[in-house]
Amino acid sequence: MTTAPLRVGIIGSGIGRSHAEGYATQSRVTIAAIAGLDERSKTLAASYGARHYGEYAELLAQSDIDAVSVCVPNGLHAEVTLAALAAGKHVLVEKPLARTPAEGESMLAAAKAAGKILMISFNHRQRSDVQYIKQIIESGRLGRIYYAKSYWMRRAGIPGINSWFVNKNMAGGGPLIDLGVHMLDIAMYLMGEPTPVAVNAATYAEFGPRGQKGMNSVRQTVAGQYEVEDLATAMIRLDGGATLQLETSWASHGPNGDDFGIILYGTEGGAELKVVDYHNVKTVRIFYDEANGTPVDLVPNIKPGGGHVDVINNFVAAILDGAPAIPSAEDGLRRTQVIDACYRSSAEGREIRL
Ligand SMILES: NC(=O)c1ccc[n+]([C@@H]2O[C@H](COP(=O)([O-])OP(=O)(O)OC[C@H]3O[C@@H](n4cnc5c(N)ncnc54)[C@H](O)[C@@H]3O)[C@@H](O)[C@H]2O)c1
Structure with missing residues (x-):
């Protein structure tokens, strides 16, 4: 001990x-x-x-x-x-x-x-706004969630155009394994860890190979070409019939510099997390209808927080107090299995069953 x-x-x-x-x-x-x-x-x-x-x-x-x-x-x-x-x-x-x-x-x-x-x-799963949505879901307010769209899209955010991030062997992939893994994790966590049964994905490399849309960042330089995708999209079928659309890019002609979030569609209500350019105020909206059919949008005032500080708090408590080690390595492995299936689906141009 x-x-x-x-x-x-x-x-x-x-x-x-x-x-x-x-x-x-x-x-x-x-x-x-x-x-x-x-x-x-x-x-x-x-x-x-x-x-x-x-x-x-x-x-x-x-x-x-x-x-x-x-x-x-x-x-x-x-x-x-x-x-x-x-x-x-x-x-x-x-x-x-x-x-x-x-x-x-x-x-x-x-x-x-x-x-x-x-x-x-x-x-990112430990963010206070994601934790807020988790509580709303667990209260039953949204009913059964049958569809979600989770995304992290950047306009010009390749994290180092000559860095290890764009080297297939050192990175394992592009924005899908880098940013998409966070958004897959948030989605699976909020949806209650359904088992993925199939994925159908496509990847593109439109800007990186032309040396465009890099970020100004200090990274280890790796010799070689741009070897990974700069945009990926995936449709993930979950057991029980729900589906998840996952979208991610480091570089695109999209509307925002950096835009990540998730929209969850439930039988009784919906929830949205939207974080544009890391602006952490009013990031959540909850949607439902009153009994008379009037649509309601709630915009809770959530104090920004969580993140790495909470991850490290959990790590220390797991070691010193025997608390559960959350987020778990098992969750990490499950996300890696899905990301790997997405890359195979894209390479083979077909749906991959898990
Ligand atoms: N959770 C997040 O929000 C988040 C954000 C950025 C990066 N990351 C992850 O963190 C990891 C690192 O990414 P980064 O952006 O910090 O990269 P980076 O290139 O900025 O830093 C890498 C660090 O590793 C060190 N390093 C490399 N080889 C080493 C060796 N043999 N011995 C000792 N040190 C060595 C480098 O000196 C450098 O300090 C990646 O896996 C990335 O996915 C996570």
Whole structure:
């Protein structure tokens, strides 16, 4: 049993910065070390008074570290997680769990064998507005949800036109595995974890190969061409007959710079989450009809919050208090299975049964 203070290490300093901010809110946690190959990692370590290591293996060799956040490129999630579990650490891995279901399965099996916590950072599910919609659904207000459309569409948001994000081997895919995995997670979570039975997907690469619509961001450069999609759409059939439409792009001639959300259609009511350009005010609307047929739109005032801070709170509580590890690695694996089926469906031009 690990006891407080929990000594954590963070591997990777892009989104790793949000993990550091989350751990810093925890009174029972010490940020012991940060690993990363870039200058940002050194600066981040210094700002938290933590030790800095370059290669992740150096950090994992430290016996005074109980748990790690794995915030490295997708293609290293399995390798670093397996090494961390073998070194006796609990692991919080960034999304997506892995590039493929086989990689994900190996990670879950290793965590079980090691008797350590493995959790995934689906931070958007923990947003206060998503949690609000979850409560409305659980109250029965929307009835049975039979259709949902979940999306994350950017106009010019390829996260580094020469970076690991556009390298198929390092990323596993484009916006579908990057942004779509969040929106698939939110949808499945809100719909009550129905089992996906079939997917029919298509992917496109219209701007990336022309070197267009990149974001200004500091990322590891990877030699090579643009190898992933820049837009994907999928129709997902769920057991019980409900369907989910999932849409995602890094680059498109769409109306908004960055636009993500979900619309849920229930037999008694509907709900919408819409976040344009990360503007976090009035993001939710609830729709239903009065008994006399008058349509009602509710716009609740929800205090922005949640996200990585809540994910890290859950990770710490899972390790120190035996609380449930939510969002679970099992959820991460289920999302990876669907994303993988979407890529196969697109490549083969047909519906894939799961
Ligand atoms: N949950 C979210 O909202 C969110 C947002 C952004 C990224 N992510 C995920 O986080 C992961 C990282 O993405 P990013 O945007 O931070 O990427 P990034 O390129 O900005 O950062 C990657 C970090 O990993 C480090 N790294 C790479 N190889 C390493 C090694 N061998 N040893 C030690 N450190 C190593 C780099 O030095 C760098 O600090 C990805 O899986 C991505 O999907 C999640």
